[in-house]
Amino acid sequence: MMQTERLVRRSTCARTKVGRKGAAVRASAARGGGRPHQQQSSSSRAVSRKESGAARRMAAAPRAIAKEVMLSKAPERLCREGDTGMREKFEKTIRKAQDEICAAITAVDGKSFHEDTWTRPGGGGGISRVLSDGKVWEKAGVNVSVVYGSMPPEAYRAATGVDKKGSTDPNDRVPFFAAGISSVMHPRNPHAPTMHFNYRYFETDAWNGVPSQWWFGGGTDITPSYVDEEDMKHFHGMYKGVCDKHDPEYYAKFKKWCDEYFVIKHRGETRGLGGIFFDDLNDKDPDTIFEFSKECMNTVVPSYVPIVERHVNDDFNEEQKEWQQIRRGRYVEFNLVYDRGTTFGLKTGGRIESILMSLPMTARWEYDHEPEEGTEEAKLLQYTRNAATWV
C-alpha cells in the first residue's frame, strides 16, 4: 500500500539509522579494472566471514541477550552451575523431551536430526535439532534453550501483575531465567498436518523488594491442509485428556486461547485448527503445573505421530501439493507478522536460524487464490474462519 507508507516514515527511518550506526561503512579504495567499488567496514576486513556476520548482526539489531558461541557438542547442562530446583528440573525435562521426540520422528522418517549447540557468555544456551529433506518430513525442528536475560520494569509488571513497588527508572531491568522447548514439523504429504509445540518456564529474580516470580507457558497446535475429522478428534482428544486430568477448566480455556492466538488477522483466518495454548500459569503449586507441562510434552508424539503415519502414503495430486504450499505461505505470514516469539526474537538478537527454523522448507503465494465452494480446500478455509469444537 504505497499510499500509506509515508505515514510511518519518520519513526522507521530513525530506527534504520540507529540500527546501522555501529556498522558505519566507508568506501574502500577503488579496485582496478572498472569493477564496482564495494564498501566494507574496517572491522570486517580483519575477521572471518562468520565473525563478520555476527558483528554485522550486532550492529544491525539491538541485542537484548548476549551473542551465542557455538559448541561442537551439547554440554551436560545449559543452566548455570548454581541453579537447582525447578530450573534444573525443567531443563532436564525439556532435554529428555527433545531426545524422545526426535527419536520418535527419526524412527518414522528414517533420517536423523542435525544438531547445533551454543552457549552465551552470561550463562545459558541452546540446542537446535533439525531434520531437513526427510522421507516423511520436509523439515522438522526441535529446539531447547535456556536464557538468562533482563526485562524492563513495565514488561515485568505486565507479566506478573506486581507493580506496587515498581521502579520508575526506565533503565532499570529485572533479571529473569527462561527455559523452553519449541518445535515445528512440516511433513511432505499434503494430507499429513504440520504440528507446532512450545513449553516454557520463567522465573524472575527477587527485585526491588518483590520476591521471585515464576510461571509456565506453552501449547501444542496442529495445522492440516485438509480437514480429517478423525485426526482432529484424536489430536484434540489427547490434549483434552491431559487437561482434564489436571483441571476440568483447562481444556476449554486453553483451546479457546489457542484459537485466539493463532489468528492471521489480515486474512481473518486461523493459522491451523487449534490445540491448546496457555501462559502465566502459576495458580497451582509449581510441581503440579510442572507435571501438567511435562505430560503435555509427552503427549506430542502420541497425539501427532499416528496422524502422520496414517497419511504418509496417501495419494495426492499436484493441485493438492500446491494447496499445501499455499497454506505454508499462510504459516509464514503468521510467523513473521504476528508470532510474538518470532518477532521479538528477530528484534532482540536471538539466534536467527533457530528462530526461523519454524518456517517451512517451501511456500507459495498465488494472487487472489480462493478455492471453489464445496471443495476440500474450501472446507479447510471454513474451519480456519470459524473455529470448531472437536471433542
Add this chain to the structure above:
Amino acid sequence: MMQTERLVRRSTCARTKVGRKGAAVRASAARGGGRPHQQQSSSSRAVSRKESGAARRMAAAPRAIAKEVMLSKAPERLCREGDTGMREKFEKTIRKAQDEICAAITAVDGKSFHEDTWTRPGGGGGISRVLSDGKVWEKAGVNVSVVYGSMPPEAYRAATGVDKKGSTDPNDRVPFFAAGISSVMHPRNPHAPTMHFNYRYFETDAWNGVPSQWWFGGGTDITPSYVDEEDMKHFHGMYKGVCDKHDPEYYAKFKKWCDEYFVIKHRGETRGLGGIFFDDLNDKDPDTIFEFSKECMNTVVPSYVPIVERHVNDDFNEEQKEWQQIRRGRYVEFNLVYDRGTTFGLKTGGRIESILMSLPMTARWEYDHEPEEGTEEAKLLQYTRNAATWV
C-alpha cells in the same frame, strides 16, 4: 525464541481480544452424526462467502480506509470528480505507466495481465494487474491506487514538519490524498533479477489553519540472485542518468537511502542490490518533481527489461534454482517484517491481495544455509552485506 514470548504477552493479548471483538462467535447448535460443532458468527450465515470474508476482515483488523467494492471494469478516473491539478495529472501518469509497463512485460512474456479493479465508498480505488505463471515471469504485478484517507496529527507533523499549530486532540484527523503505482516482478530464471518500483504523490488538505502540504516519494530497486556487474551498471546507470538530469545530488542521496531502507536487519543483509529510494520530496516546485517522478517511471522498462531479456535463456541447474528460492525467502522476510507499506497496509485494512502481490510465487527456507566461500552465491551475499558503488 520461546523464552522471550512472554515479555510482550499482555499488550498483544489485549490487541487480539480487541481485534476479535466484533466477530463475537457463538456455538451453533450441534450438528448430527458426531460431527464437530462449528462455531459461526450469526451475521456470516446470512451473507455470501465473499461478503462474509469482508465482514471478518473488518472485525479482525482495524480499518483506516473504507472497504473496497470490486468493479467489473476500470473507471475513467479514480480521483474524485472535483479533483484537478496534480491529483488528476498524477493519476493519469501512473495509469499510463501501468499500461505501458504491463504492455512491455507482456510483449516479452507472451502472457497477459489479469486485472482487478475496485473503488471505495468515500472516493478513490485501485487497479491491480497480475501476470502469474508466465513464460518469463513467475509472478509480476503492477498496482495503481488512489486513496482518500486521514492521518493522526502526530503522523502529519512527523511527515510535514508542520507543528506550530498542531492539534492536541488525539481524535483529530488530517485528511489526505495519495496516489501511487507499485510493482514487483519475479522472473523464473535465477539469472534474471527481481525488480520492484513504487512512485507516489501525497497531499494533505488545509488543516487547523495550516495550508495544504504535498510531497512525492518512490524508487526502483533490483534484486538479483547472482551478481552480474554489467547488469548492475546498466540498471544503476539508467537511474543515475535520470537523477543527474534533475539534480546532481539526487543519485548519491537516493542510492544511499535505498541501501539503508531495504535492510533485513535480523540478517544484516540488504534485500537486493539497490537502486534509488526517496520520500518527502518537495524542495522544488511540484511540476519539476513530477517530471522527475515521471521519468523514473519511464525508466523502469529500459533499465530492467533488457537485463531480463539477456538472461531469459541462461542455463541453470537445480542448485541455482534453489538459491533463487532461498533469496525469495529473504524477500518475503523483508516484506512481511520490515516493509512499511506492507506492514502498515496489513494493519489498516487495505486490499490484502494487492498488498501481498509483492510476494514471490514460491520461496524456500533451508536451515542455516550458508554458501561456500568463493562461490557465486557467496559473492551475492557479500554484496548484500556491503553495499557497492556501481556507477
